[in-house]
Amino acid sequence: MMQRLRVAVETPQYAGLARALDYACPHHLPAGTLVRVPLGQRNIPGIVWAGAPDQEAAEARPLASLKPVAEVMQALPPLPPVWCDLVDFTARYYQRAVGEVALSVLPPELRKLDNAGLDKRLRLLAKRSGWAMPEPEGSLPPRRKSAKVQSSRPGPAEPAPPPPLPTLQPEQAQVLATLADAFEQAQPPCHLLHGVTGSGKTEVYLRAAQHALDLGRQALVLVPEINLTPQLEARFAERFPGRRLVSLHSGLTPAQRLANWLTAHLGHADLVLGTRLAVFCPLPRLGLIVVDEEHDPSYKQQDGARYSARDLAVYRAWLEKVPVVLGSATPSLESWQHAQTGRYKLLTMAQRVGQGELPKVRIVDMNLQPQPAPGQPAAPLSEPLLTAVRARVERGEQSLLFLNRRGFAPVLSCTACGWKSGCPHCSAWRVFHKLDRTLRCHHCSFTERVPKACPDCGNLDIQPVGRGTERLEEQVAELLQGLERPGGGAVRVARIDADTTRLKGALEQQLAAVHDGSVDVLIGTQMVTKGHDFRRVTLVAAVNPDSALFTADFRAPERLFATLMQAAGRAGRDAAAAASSEMWIQTWSPTHPLFTALRQHDFARFAASQLQEREMAALPPFSHLALLRCEARDAAVAEGFLRQARDMAQALLTEQAADGQVTFYAPVPPHVAKVAGLERRQMLIEASTRPGLQRLLAAWMPQLPALRGQHKGLARWAMDVDPLSI
Structure with missing residues (x-):
């Protein structure tokens, strides 16, 4: 008998489609199962999503009229429920479609494979790594909370001896004692580790990870940038010989990223190091999350779903009831404020190693x-x-x-007529790169050879300005x-x-x-x-x-x-x-x-x-911001869209029960107002309470796609919740 399934598929925000689409399937599939489903003329990847089907949609489209699921990815166990909860929260908080978030955080190579191709990849990976294939129908057992939980990964026959450990400084020992207690708590707090540069924060991460591994758990360590991953990976590999360590970042090839992701998802990776996207890595035995350099703006995604990996790491630790450590010599002011008010537990290391x-x-x-x-x-x-x-x-x-x-220089300039090397597609200068004699826009990548003379007056004296x-x-x-x-x-x-x-x-x-x-x-x-x-x-x-x-x-x-x-x-x-x-x-x-x-x-x-x-200016963390951005060929179109969207939101506010004050600012251009031929405009929304802002956005965002057709030439729009720069 056919059943109705909710499936999350990747659809853009402006499409205005439902959070999940309904499909027909001859048998029940657990939430988190990867499938391929028809959408338009293509079969696309999707994820079976939890929750009852939308009643209105069910009445509008009977079961018999639904398209059937094209293929079930039986080779891979379903994604765990806690992973689905994390994605669902991300979609709701950052105002994106759940399918857009869920599919975008999976490895691109995984989204291209059918079941046969995935099964082949898994068998090759298992043969190369020496672990058993997962059962086709089942999923990994839930992680037990006992301290005697053992890794499902088969260990080496003769594990390498651990390297000698450095002597701990008193502050390091005190911090580690606090973290050890957190492993025993039913709901550990978020720890903010404020350690000066050179105070040995990495050693704290290594010892805390060892504690998690001793309990049979996995450790997830986030770093802000790809160039920091190799050296940290080398430190962890040296400290944990015989343990399986994988990295996740955009610098990997698609095949490497898929192999590492599968190793983590199946529970065979003990340690996962990665950049912001790694916060979504499914880990069935997660026991610790570390966010190194937690203040770094690289943790905030700047396109698509504009999530903060640091904030999601804190939420994921709360979901999974595991300790989380945010480390920095210069914590973000939001995290510092949380530590001052007691929401986060402050751990301090004020001395450098060796005094x-x-x-x-x-x-x-x-x-x-x-x-x-x-x-x-x-x-x-x-x-x-x-x-x-x-x-x-x-x-x-x-x-x-x-x-x-x-x-070499931010701009070239003519000493005679004042010409400057502006970009024809952006409201920015093209930077002079002397090594290859080019003028290059760092916003749209438009590149040209340096002219021999001023394009406007023919003067040969063109000088670099700045450094x-x-x-x-x-x-x-x-x-x-x-x-x-x-x-x-x-x-x-x-x-x-x-x-x-x-x-x-x-x-x-x-x-x-x-x-x-x-x-x-x-x-x-x-x-x-x-x-x-x-x-x-x-x-x-x-x-x-x-x-x-x-x-x-x-x-x-x-x-x-x-x-x-x-x-x-x-x-x-x-x-x-x-x-x-x-x-x-x-x-x-x-x-x-x-x-x-x-x-x-x-x-x-x-x-x-x-x-x-x-606090005097009512700025974060004492207020909560969202930024509605849009792009169009004509600046008037972008500003008209934002003004109409503001009128719609203000009408919604009059209908909702007041929960704090919400202020809308006038549409303005950002610092770089034009990029790749598109005029950019933005509108700031400021709220005194987070629930008030979220309630407004939840009611407002579903109505915005309808405005798109009323503003011809509008290229795209997006909502940025908790923006880092305005």
Whole structure:
């Protein structure tokens, strides 16, 4: 007898389709089962979803008129109920279709396979890995809560002996004792680990993971960026020989990502390391979640379902009743506020391992430095900073120069008519890359060769304006020319940014050169300022941090303080050289409170002042935001859509019971108003309570697709709940 099934399929938000679609199936399928179903002219992947079929839909379409399920993916056990709960919460909170979220977080290769192809992949993986195939119909048994639970993964015949463990510092031991107690609690709290750079947070993660593994559980460790995954993976692999460790991030090939995901889903992976998408990895024996550098904005997805992996990690830990650790030297102000109010449990490590000192912070007031002659470019390094760098080179130590702008120069300009290298498709400049002589837009990727003369007036004198890492590398090499390293030889300057690490293995190769001392001065963007353990670096300098200080975004000071604190943490990580380590900052605003707090490495002071300002201005975490964004060929179309959407929402507010105040701001262009030929506009919604905002969005969002047809030329729209930048 045919039965009605709810199936979540991937449909775009603007389609306005139901949360799950109804299909017919000759037998019952448990929720979480992967299937292929017809939609239009294609068979697409879907997931059987829990819950009763929509009564109105059932009356409108009798069972006999439903399309049947095309294929059941019997080779794979169903996704666990807690995974479905996590996806369902994500879809509801971030206002996306449940199928869109559910399918988008699965490996792309999995969505392409039929049952026969999946079965073949599983057999090859099982043969290569040495574990048994899962039963076709069943699913893995639920994780027992006893401390004697054993891994379903067959261990090696002769496990390798564990490496000798480093001696714990008193603060580390205290933190680990607190976490050990959390494993025994029925509902462990969320732990915020505030540890200064070099305090040994990674060792805490390793010991906590060992505790989870001893209980027969799995550990999930999230990192903000792909370039941090290989080195952390090496640390875990060294600590846990014989344990199966897999990584999940977009840098893997589709086949690697599918194999690692299947290994985790079937319970054969003991440790999973990954970027934000790994928060959705199904783990049947999950026992611990760690979010390293929890403040990092990379945890917030910026397209599609704009979820925060950090926040979802906290929610998933609550669902699964397992400990979660958010670690950072500079926690996000939201997490810090939760810790101050008792919602999170604050764990503090204020000392570096080996009692090493934090680097001394030196502020260079650029207003007091000699200015260049008219028509001459300004030197990239002030004289005091250049002297300090030279001294490091002569002592055989390393320096790191931080400039968060890649390319040679942000813009090319004509000295005669004022022409600038703007992008014809975006309201942004095309960046000059000297190495390949191109002008490249970093927003739409439009690239052209550098013109030989000004396109407007024909003037041959086209000059670079501003400075990127490529130009800084060239200028620093010139400034250090003639200086010899200890033992002889020219100074070696290297650059690490998105341009120099595009090829596979390039980042690992360049980092290895830094670690083995082949580099004297390292120049890079923020990708080298966090997570890396550069033992030879004793000087870190922020060349031009002011560009990130004065912006319209209220989070700019928080992000800059975190970046500079993380950058400072790369210096003096070897306790023997900690006393002479320094952080230099070149700024035109030396009296800014941010630099005052940074000089004292006083995050608590900085956070208190920022939270006080935000409370006075009713900004997060003292209010709750959503941002409705849209794009259209014509700016008037985008603004008209937002104004009509605002009128619709205000009408809904009058019908709902008041739960706090909701404010709608006028539609405005973002910082970059045009990208790839599309005009962008956004409208900010501010609410005093989270339930009030969520209730409005739940009633408002289903009505927005109907507006699309009334605004011809509207390309797309999306709701961003808890936006990171406005």
